[in-house]
Amino acid sequence: MPIEHDESWRFSRRGFGKVLGTSAITVGLSWNLLRHTPRLSAKEAAENSNSADSIPSAKSVDPNLIVWFSDTHVPADVNEEINKTCPAQNLIQAMGRVVAMNPRPAAVCFCGDTVKLEGKVEDYRTFRQIVSVLDTAGIPWFVAFGNHDNREAFYEVFPEKKPTTVYAPDHLITIVETPYADLILLDSLIRTNYTPGEFGKEQIQWIKNELARRKEGKEAKSVYFAAHHPLVPGKSEEHSGLWDTDFFLNVVVDDPEVKGYIFGHSHTWERYKTFAGMTLPIPGIMDAFVPKHLTSVNLPALGWLFADQPRGWTEMRIAEDGTATFTLKTLDPTDKRDGSVYRLP
Secondary structure, eight states, X not given: OOOBOOOOOOOOOOOOOOOOOOEEEEEEOXXXXXXXXXXXXXXXXXXXXXXXXXXXXXXXXXXXXXXXXXXXXXXXXTTOOBTTBOHHHHHHHHHHHHHTOSSEEEEEEEOSOOBSSSOOHXXXXXXXHHHHHHHHHTOOEEEOOOTTOOHHHHHHHOGGGSOSEESSSSOEEEEEEOSSEEEEEOOOBSSXXXXXXXXXXXXXXXXXXXXXXXXXXXXXXXXXXXXXSOOOOXXXXXXXXXXXHHHHHHHHTTOTTEEEEEEOSSOOOEEEEEETTEEESSTTTTTTTXXXXXXEEEOOOSSOOSSSOOOEEEEEEEXXXXXXXXXXXXXXXXXXXXXXXXXXX
């Protein structure tokens, strides 16, 4: 039986990302495009995963299933141990389990901090080797940059991921379309290895324009925003959240199609409600007084941990009404938190 967690305010973490512009990629995850996936050989399975119980074979695809990872922190050395764990080996195991899923997900999304700390080219090369199993299996995957990512190094290793449609310089937006909701991955990276995050006025304006465009086109379709940083109001050098949280909330909270926000950064598996100026743990207590809020899911880390938190990833299942459930999948199958569920909105 899945465990339904209460919300709690736990943005405690060690210190960890001016936006200059925005770029966009739109990806339609239609059933016809995704239902055919190639069979993997035993050699390919062994090279790409050390955890799959059987050789992955061609499987059906669930167009309403998305797998989310965050804070994978992969270093160049696949055997390097950091804070009592081996991030590269963790991702290798996780990739084996993802390609073994039946049905397979429509896409895999990485919500920032894909590599170790400084976003080095050699780190991304190892990351590429590991996630190549997704390419081989025909599973599309996408990235939202975090404060330990580096755009230039990422595009050097993944030139095919550089967007062709540019709304403003440097920043990446990805729109992942599913039958009942669109997922919009935003870019909160200020600079590499700098803790805070920020969307910036150009990206905020793009969000405002995009939501207006959807209304004008009468697109009654749910939207989920995702970025690496949490919605925590405030701006300072020590602040670890999103500097322009309030500006973002002012744009999205009045739109009934915006169902929630997905983020990482704090290496915590949790659910929150963010109001203008505050984030509260207790569900419903402020709704009667400040009804406008945005509910968010904090994705667990797959790399190192800061506290007694589960190490893993989540499976997002989108319902016909646009709501979504997030199910925790722990790297350690004996973790009692495995299978716990949060819902948005």
